[in-house]
Amino acid sequence: MSKGKQTVKATTPIVAGYYRDVSRFSDACGAATAAGHQPEAFTPWPVHGLETKLGIPRSTLGRPVLAVILVGFALGLHLCWYTQYQDYPLNVGGKPYFAWQTFVVVIMETGLLLGALANMGIALHLCRLLPDPNTRLINDRITDDTFALVLPIMAGKDAEGLSTWLREQGAEEIQVLGVAETAAAEEPVHA
Template identity: 35%
Template structure:
């Protein structure tokens, strides 16, 4: 289903934050922003929910570390016990690097996949660029048009806050 959005283009990051927080106060839902680089305080200004990437990474970190411990313990103490320098077969000290690496590996891969899933990025995706300057030095505040058609309201809001460069898109 095509979604209709209205984007207001802003040149200054501080003005971008200011207009964004005003849009939140005004009561617009499902706000979004397009930025060439991360702007601090953007999530708070727009009232965006925290993403679940950290939670996914933490969960997979614990699972990965646990699997690593299980694997290292099983290979060196159960399946093929080898005496190394008279140390106990199950020596947690020696397993720590493996456990750490397994945890980091799984958490890293999970972060990567989750991020691309959330950003709806996948191979052969046709990227829709609403304006080239957004990758360079311009910011866009994106407000979706709801079914009840609040187009006038949004346009008026942008005008009131000094954003002249406004355009409508279908994505």
């Protein structure tokens, strides 16, 4: 990333370059990052290696989910101890009121169930996913066969220059979105 990185807001105008060739698209992503364009990429399927080229860090999903699983184990253990020993000790064939081996299934299932729910919830939060009946993408083919490389039009850059740069990187189609004079003719931007 270049020095003096500027913040890209949701309202920042963008130039989108569309690709069908995944290799060319992947190379363009690397070039955009190297040139300090602060690119965002949209792909119909996961492209491996792209995260390195775009400088995307590893997902932070692992540790919170592990923590929830461990807390779930503790809650399961506590449930067993409280209900079977503390609150309602029931003599079953003279066996001990509390023996952790008896409760392995309850403890494991509680921890893993909470872990699965946390995994879903945290992943949806990280991806900012919520039910939305009116979702519109900058291009509907992004979920089909088209890759989009999106460059924000930051201070000191212009749409024309970025479009030319994308064309040089092999973009098959270019679209400028969110610029005052063109915005009226376009569909809502959801990028």
